Amino acid sequence: MTTLQTRNAIQAALRNTGVNQKLAFVAYDTCLMGGMECLGDFADVTDVFIANPELDYGDGWNYQAALATLKGTPSMAPLEFARREVESWKSVHRKVMDQLYAVHAAYDLTRYSQLEARFLAFASALIANLGSEAPALASARHGGIHYSTGFTEVGQTTDFVERHG
Numbered sequence: 001m002t003t004l005q006t007r008n009a010i011q012a013a014l015r016n017t018g019v020n021q022k023l024a025f026v027a028y029d030t031c032l033m034g035g036m037e038c039l040g041d042f043a044d045v046t047d048v049f050i051a052n053p054e055l056d057y058g059d060g061w062n063y064q065a066a067l068a069t070l071k072g073t074p075s076m077a078p079l080e081f082a083r084r085e086v087e088s089w090k091s092v093h094r095k096v097m098d099q100l101y102a103v104h105a106a107y108d109l110t111r112y113s114q115l116e117a118r119f120l121a122f123a124s125a126l127i128a129n130l131g132s133e134a135p136a137l138a139s140a141r142h143g144g145i146h147y148s149t150g151f152t153e154v155g156q157t158t159d160f161v162e163r164h165g
Contacts, residue, residue: 003033003041010045022046024078027085029061034105036119043112048078050085054103062088082106 001009010023026042027050028034034053042049065088069081076084089104130137 003038007041007045014045024048025050025082027051027061027082029056031055034103034107036115039107039109039112040116043109046078047108047110048082049107049109050082050105051107052104056104059092061085062092065092079106079108 010026014020014023022044023046025048026046031052032038032055034049034051038051039049066085069076069084069088083106086104086106093104
């Protein structure tokens with residue numbers, strides 16, 4: 001299921017149940033869901049998004065702590081809950097890989113349109129000024145670590161790339 005399909009399902013559920021407001025938050029306990037390409041799909045259904053833009057090598061969420069926080073203070077603002085959940089995540093992810101890639105994050109999607117505008121301006125400026133650096137950029141992009149979204153792309157060049165270093 002893609003993020004767009006998930007967003008569409010959430011919108012349909014809200015519409016079909018007569019709920020005329022966004023969800024308090026949307027959260028993912030999986031790898032690579034906190035990237036720019038995912039955020040835009042959820043800006044229409046929530047103002048708070050919790051996800052990891054990197055690979056999550058650890059044990060995932062500390063559900064006991066997260067749910068205890070919600071149970072103890074059900075009226076807590078969603079952004080405050082997200083902040084606390086991220087801190088809770090960090091407190092239980094102590095393995096070396098978690099420390100290297102500890103980027104579990106809370107996103108304030110009320111600011112997404114500003115981010116998108118700045119990102120598009122950056123991309124336009126990059127393209128306009130690329131000039132003789134285009135081959136080097138293409139080479140760097142091709143040399144990145146390609147990952148897939150399904151078994152059919154394993155071992156193939158995809159649109160999804162991680163670049164470290």
